[in-house]
Amino acid sequence: MGKTITTYLIDGDPKGTQYVFISNKICQMYVIPRSNLSILNERQELQTPAFYILLGEDETTKPKAYIGETENFRERVKDHDSKKEFWQKALLFISKDAAMTKADVQYLEYRAITEAKTSNTFVLNENKQSPKAPNLPEFRKDDMDAFFEDVKFLTSFVGCNIFDVAIPKEEHLFYTKGRGCDARGFYDANGFTVLKGSIVAKTSVPSLDWKEKRANLLKDYTISNGDKLELETDKTFPSPSTASMFVLGRPSNGWTDWKDKDGHTLDDVYRKQLE
Secondary structure, three states: OOOOEEEEEOOOOOOOOEEEEEOOOOEEEEEEEHHHHHHHHOOHHHOOOEEEEEEEOOOOOOOEEEEEEEOOHHHHHHHHHHHOOOEEEEEEEEEOOOOOOHHHHHHHHHHHHHHHHHHOOOEOOOOOOOOOOOOOOHHHHHHHHHHHHHHHHHHHHOOOOOOOOOOOOHHHOEEEEEOOEEEEEEEEOOEEEEOOOOEEOOOOOOOOOOHHHHHHHHHHHEEEEOOEEEEOOOEEEOOHHHHHHHHHOOOOOHHHHOEOOOOOEHHHHHHHHHO
16 A cells, blocks of 8 residues: 655755654654754744654664653754764654643654564663553553554664664575575565574684674674574664675675575565566
8 A cells, every 4th residue: 555755854964854644644854964953943833742763873783862752842952962972864854733741752762662672673772661551541542552653664764774674574685605604684674684583603814804794794683503603683684785794795796696585586486586
C-alpha cells in the first residue's frame, strides 16, 4: 500500500530546515540542523510537548544519538547546545493538532530508547538511564503506539536507521563459509544484512585494505563465544562484497561468495533476473 509523504523546505535549502509528514496522519517531523536553531524563535508550534532525537557522529564505527522528550524544545535545546558536542541535527516530532501531553512524549521516549537499543545501530551513551513507561490510559497508549510507527517510518524516510531491525525472508537467505566464518544474511534495498549469530573470521589477511576499520567493527558488533567471534546484532553493509569481506576477513566478491541453500549465488538470483 502506497503512502504520500510531503517534505517542505522551510528555508528553500535541501540541507536546511524542513518538515515532513505523511498524508492523513498527525505525526509531523522537523529536521533542524544545529546551525539553524534560530528557526525555533519563529515557530510557535515547536514550543509544545515533543519527542526528539539528536544525531551526530562519534569516533567509533557507529553514529551517535541522544533520545529525549520535552514540553518546550526551544528551551530544552539551549542546554543541549551548550553541553553536548557530538550532534549536528535534530529530528523533532510533534502532533499537528498540538494534542500531545507530557506523558505522551515520555511514552514515545520510552518506546524509542527500547527499540533503538534493540536495533543497536547507534551509540546511545548520552542516554544514561532507560526510562520506564509512564502510566497512560489504554486508549492513549494505542494512539501513541500508532504515532510511534509513523515516527519510525519518517525517521527511516530521511535516511536514519536508528530503529531499523532486519526481518529476513527465509527464501532470500544467503550463506558463506571459510577462515572459520559461518555467516548468513540477505540482500534488499538497504544493502546486504549479515544476521545476528553469524560466526565471523577472527583475523584479517594482510591483503585486506581496511583491516583497521574491520577491527573496529569487530569490537562494536561481535562477542566472543568460546574460541569464535559471533555477531551480536544484525549489521547492514552498503554492498554484498563489503559484507563478505567483513565476515571472511579477506578480499571477496560478495556476488559470488554469498550462496543460497541451493548453491545459487547472489549474482544468479538478483543480477541475472533481468536476462
